[in-house]
Amino acid sequence: MPNIYDLAYDLEKGLRESDEFQALKNAYEKVMNDPSTKQMFDNFRDTQLNLQQKQMQGEEITEEEVNKAKQVVDLVQQNEDISKLMEEEQRLNTAIGDISKIITKPLEELYGEDQ
């Protein structure tokens, strides 16, 4: 019987070598290697994180903050390299979500049986 940790490491290696991960890596490095694109991307991430934290803590988000966030989103969407990165992130997140569903299936079946 193969060890589950060995199987997990096989999957990790496969993910690392996959087209999905390599495309994400290339897109990420392209953004990071251009200082002005990197700054735009960092700014976008900071704005998102800041709004998420406020929302989670039940703080009010002002109209000014909403407008500023919209401007930042508009800006990054016009940047081809950042759009590509966001697309590749979405693609890998979908793959990881699918994988997660596959490996938790035994548990789901067990707990679903008697309900």
Next chain:
Amino acid sequence: MPNIYDLAYDLEKGLRESDEFQALKNAYEKVMNDPSTKQMFDNFRDTQLNLQQKQMQGEEITEEEVNKAKQVVDLVQQNEDISKLMEEEQRLNTAIGDISKIITKPLEELYGEDQ
């Protein structure tokens, strides 16, 4: 290059055949096959879920509810089969947490590089 979904299915199969999962399955079935133990376990789960939902919705939890929950926990802890099940659940959750850390390592490394 192996397909990541094939590797995920290999891991799923490995998990299903693992000692950890088989022990959980046996413990779960033992609880489910004894009607009075099953009822005690269902009652415990319902109480937990109810309190969690109240907490998440910011509702107040009364002292009576806290005391009732404590009684239910005391009761299930005295039941050997339920204690065993909870122990096996904990063991498999730890394994799945470890696996999750292993397979998200490529992403963590990529996003950690420039920060």
